[in-house]
Amino acid sequence: xxxxxxxxxxxxxxxxxxxxxxxxxxxxxxxxxxxxxxxxxxxxxxxxxxxxxxxxxxxxxxxxxxxxxxxxxxxxxxxxxxxxxxxxxxxxxxxxxxxxxxxxxxxxxxxxxxxxxxxxxxxxxxxxxxxxxxxxxxxxxxxxxxxxxxxxxxxxxxxxxxxxxxxxxxxxxxxxxxxxxxxxxxxxxxxxxxxxxxxxxxxxxxxxxxxxxxxxxxxxxxxxxxxxxxxxxxxxxxxxxxxxxxxxxxxxxxxxxxxxxxxxxx
Amino acid sequence: xxxxxxxxxxxxxxxxxxxxxxxxxxxxxxxxxxxxxxxxxxxxxxxxxxxxxxxxxxxxxxxxxxxxxxxxxxxxxxxxxxxxxxxxxxxxxxxxxxxxxxxxxxxxxxxxxxxxxxxxxxxxxxxxxxxxxxxxxxxxxxxxxxxxxxxxxxxxxxxxxxxxxxxxxxxxxxxxxxxxxxxxxxxxxxxxxxxxxxxxxxxxxxxxxxxxxxxxxxxxxxxxxxxxxxxxxxxxxxxxxxxxxxxxxxxxxxxxxxxxxxxxxxxxxxxxxxxxxxxxxxxxxxxxxxxxxxxxxxxxxxxxxxxx
Numbered sequence: 094x095x096x097x098x099x100x101x102x103x104x105x106x107x108x109x110x111x112x113x114x115x116x117x118x119x120x121x122x123x124x125x126x127x128x129x130x131x132x133x134x135x136x137x138x139x140x141x142x143x144x145x146x147x148x149x150x151x152x153x154x155x156x157x158x159x160x161x162x163x164x165x166x167x168x169x170x171x172x173x174x175x176x177x178x179x180x181x182x183x184x185x186x187x188x189x190x191x192x193x194x195x196x197x198x199x200x201x202x203x204x205x206x207x208x209x210x211x212x213x214x215x216x217x218x219x220x221x222x223x224x225x226x227x228x229x230x231x232x233x234x235x236x237x238x239x240x241x242x243x244x245x246x247x248x249x250x251x252x253x254x255x256x257x258x259x260x261x262x263x264x265x266x267x268x269x270x271x272x273x274x275x276x277x278x279x280x281x282x283x284x285x286x287x288x289x290x291x292x293x294x295x296x297x298x299x300x301x302x303x304x305x306x307x308x309x310x311x312x313x314x315x316x317x318x319x320x321x322x323x324x325x326x327x328x329x330x331x332x333x334x335x336x337x338x339x340x341x342x343x344x345x346x347x348x349x350x351x352x353x354x355x356x357x358x359x
Numbered sequence: 360x361x362x363x364x365x366x367x368x369x370x371x372x373x374x375x376x377x378x379x380x381x382x383x384x385x386x387x388x389x390x391x392x393x394x395x396x397x398x399x400x401x402x403x404x405x406x407x408x409x410x411x412x413x414x415x416x417x418x419x420x421x422x423x424x425x426x427x428x429x430x431x432x433x434x435x436x437x438x439x440x441x442x443x444x445x446x447x448x449x450x451x452x453x454x455x456x457x458x459x460x461x462x463x464x465x466x467x468x469x470x471x472x473x474x475x476x477x478x479x480x481x482x483x484x485x486x487x488x489x490x491x492x493x494x495x496x497x498x499x500x501x502x503x504x505x506x507x508x509x510x511x512x513x514x515x516x517x518x519x520x521x522x523x524x525x526x527x528x529x530x531x532x533x534x535x536x537x538x539x540x541x542x543x544x545x546x547x548x549x550x551x552x553x554x555x556x557x558x559x560x561x562x563x564x565x566x567x568x569x570x571x572x573x574x575x576x577x578x579x580x581x582x583x584x585x586x587x588x589x590x591x592x593x594x595x596x597x598x599x600x601x602x603x604x605x606x607x608x609x610x611x612x613x614x615x616x617x618x619x620x621x622x623x624x625x626x627x628x629x630x631x632x633x634x635x636x637x638x639x640x641x642x643x644x645x646x647x648x649x650x651x652x653x654x655x656x657x658x659x660x661x662x663x664x665x666x667x
Contacts, residue, residue: 103432111463118460119451122492196447203413203441204464204512205433358413358432 103358104350105209112201112214131178132226135171136233142293143167143239154295156317159326161241168239169323170292172230172248173255173315177283179226180256183219184263185279189270191215192356199357208353212346216260223256224249234323242325251322255315258338261345262311268352286312311341362425364389364516364547365410369419372405379405381571382419387516392548394562396555396653398663402571403551404444407520410549412436424515437465440509444520446501448493454504455480455489462511472511479507483537499530503537510541517541519550523557535560555653567653567660574660579653586659587651588613592629594636594643595621604641611635616658623655 120128143164150163191197201211231249234240240248263279270276290312296304307313318334321327365387372380380402387393395403408414409421412428412435421428423435449457455476462472480486483503488496496504502522509517522538523531538561542548552558558565559579567574567582575582592612596604598620605617612626626632629648636643657663 106433106466108464108466111460111466114463115449115452115460118456119449122451122453195450196443196445197449199443200447200449200461201464203411203436203439203443204461205437205466206464207433359415 104207104354106205106207107210108206109210109213109217111206112211113217116214116218128222131182131222132175132229134178135175135226135230138174139164139168139171139230139233139237143171143237155320155324155326156291156295156297156330157321157326157328159324161324161326162239164237165239165241165324166320167293168234168237169248169319170290170316172227172234172252172323173312173319174287174292175226175230176223176252176256177259177287177312177315179223180219180258180260181263181279181283183222184216184260185267185276187219188215188264188267189273189276192267193271198353202353202357208358209346209350211353212264212349216257216264216346216349219260219263220253220256223260224253227252227256240323242323244321244325244327245323248319248322251318254335254338254342255311255318258311258315258341258345261342261349263345265345265348265352268349268356286310290316292316311337314338361389363387364424365393365549366422367406367410367419368421370406370409370416370421371418372402372409372414373417378571380409383566383568383571383573385566385573385576387547387549389515389547390545392542392550392561392563394558394565395549395551395568396553396558396562396565396657397551397568398553398657401568403568404520406568407518407549407551410516411439411441411518437512438515440506440512440514440517442502442505442509442517442519442522444524446505448501448505448508450493452493453489454485454491454493454496457493457504458508458511461508465512467512475511475513479510482510482540483507484533497530499526499533502526502530502534506534506537514546516547516549519548521551521553523552523554531557555657558653565653567657569657569661569663575656582653582656583651587655588625589627589651590625590629591649591651591655592624592626592632593621593645593647593649594624594633595645596641596643604643607639607641608636614659623658625651625655 147163152160153163153166154160155166198211202208290307290310296307299307314334314337318331321331363386368384369382370380371382395406397403405414409416410423412423412432415429424438426435428435449460452460458476458479459472480489483506485500485504488500493501523534526534538548550561562579564578566576575586577585601622602617605615605622608615612624612632614625616623624632633646633648
């Protein structure tokens with residue numbers, strides 16, 4: 094019993110802020126161009142597809158039955174993608190590098206920090222980047238008149254939850270990867286998820302079986318959640334989406350913490 | 360004698376089928392400089408990780424500062440300074456920031472860390488490089504910064520895993536000087552090394568470790584006295600002729616070791632043994648008489664060289 098208490102106490106020192114502070118200080122020396130480029134990707138999609146393609150398509154029906162202009166249909170999806178990109182980039186590539194090359198976590202865990210402090214701190218940083226991308230994107234949406242309802246303001250906290258989910262799971266998965274080749278799998282999963290998660294057209298175009306697969310993936314829940322808020326067309330599914338991300342966050346943090354302990358405190 | 364700061368008894372660490380540490384016993388007294396000497400793969404680093412409370416023992420007992428690392432990992436780590444075998448400085452941060460951020464990991468107050476960071480930069484002779492990027496530092500400077508970083512929490516024990524491996528001779532001497540000053544101030548040092556000169560310079564007492572077990576224990580001088588002669592005569596006859604010559608010189612000195620490139624003849628008077636060899640009509644290409652070192656102790660104990 095005391096052994097168990099000792100082990101749990103070793104997990105968390107309540108000092109996540111030291112990890113976050115380190116990350117913010119380190120960002121100063123990072124290449125800002127790379128950070129900014131991640132933001133522009135969905136913006137370019139919005140401009141080319143939303144404005145250009147949208148002129149031909151006209152309006153599209155959302156899953157809740159509302160008719161909205163094409164640009165207003167894909168903009169929230171791209172917002173969710175933006176949050177995902179920021180969070181995943183930080184929690185996979187950056188974490189992988191710190192894990193295997195910079196030996197950063199090894200150094201952190203020889204101090205009083207516990208694996209949960211490290212996991213939470215790194216996830217916070219990924220989340221911050223996701224939030225930064227998403228806020229910029231929201232501003233562009235507002236300027237282009239693509240926020241159709243006051244509920245759009247709720248898209249901001251929703252984006253944080255989405256980024257939190259992707260960052261937690263991303264870090265958990267990264268803790269199992271050993272080579273850069275394996276890291277490519279992350280991109281291999283991200284691209285089709287980006288293209289097919291009811292991002293550019295309603296999910297109803299797919300046969301039922303495909304729809305189930307899409308609905309099992311996290312991005313679809315993110316897209317639907319944000320789209321509900323920015324178009325103001327909401328239903329009870331909001332809770333399902335939030336529940337999905339709650340689960341994703343919980344599992345991600347649990348697995349990451351266990352992995353860090355196994356890797357550095359075995 | 361004051362209570363030891365580290366006590367290990369029958370300490371074992373296994374990874375699956377591989378036994379890295381196979382039951383070792385030792386004590387470290389406060390203020391002592393204690394060394395683990397052995398070749399690569401002897402289990403030194405694993406032992407250090409267990410002392411550092413970042414690796415759980417498979418069996419046996421271990422007490423660090425009176426605490427069990429299985430139960431009090433963070434409490435123990437807050438009182439330790441760790442210098443790992445490979446530098447893991449934060450390359451995204453500048454020299455002084457490395458110290459500040461590391462201090463924050465321990466949850467220490469900012470003002471206290473800032474003051475201490477400047478003292479430590481002075482101690483590590485890096486004050487003029489405090490705004491430099493870590494990558495711009497030489498190997499020796501990085502090592503000194505790692506040591507400064509390990510001291511940010513004013514640790515009671517400093518753990519150093521192969522502190523000077525890979526450094527040039529001048530950088531090593533600077534580092535030894537710094538470590539010696541710490542020792543003079545009363546910091547307990549625990550270090551691993553496979554350099555006998557390092558062990559002789561820094562350790563009050565050491566254990567010779569091989570294949571996860573302790574082969575011998577004592578001060579460098581007492582180990583040399585016990586396991587070797589006062590002097591060693593090294594003679595080279597050329598690669599092909601060493602073993603042939605070894606047969607002819609048999610009986611000279613107390614003991615002879617045949618290495619691929621030379622013969623080691625252990626004796627209390629090396630010059631006298633060399634004379635005997637020349638009288639036999641043998642003419643070594645080179646000959647050298649030197650004092651016995653821990654390398655000789657290791658060779659005697661294990662039949663192998665420290666650096667392979």
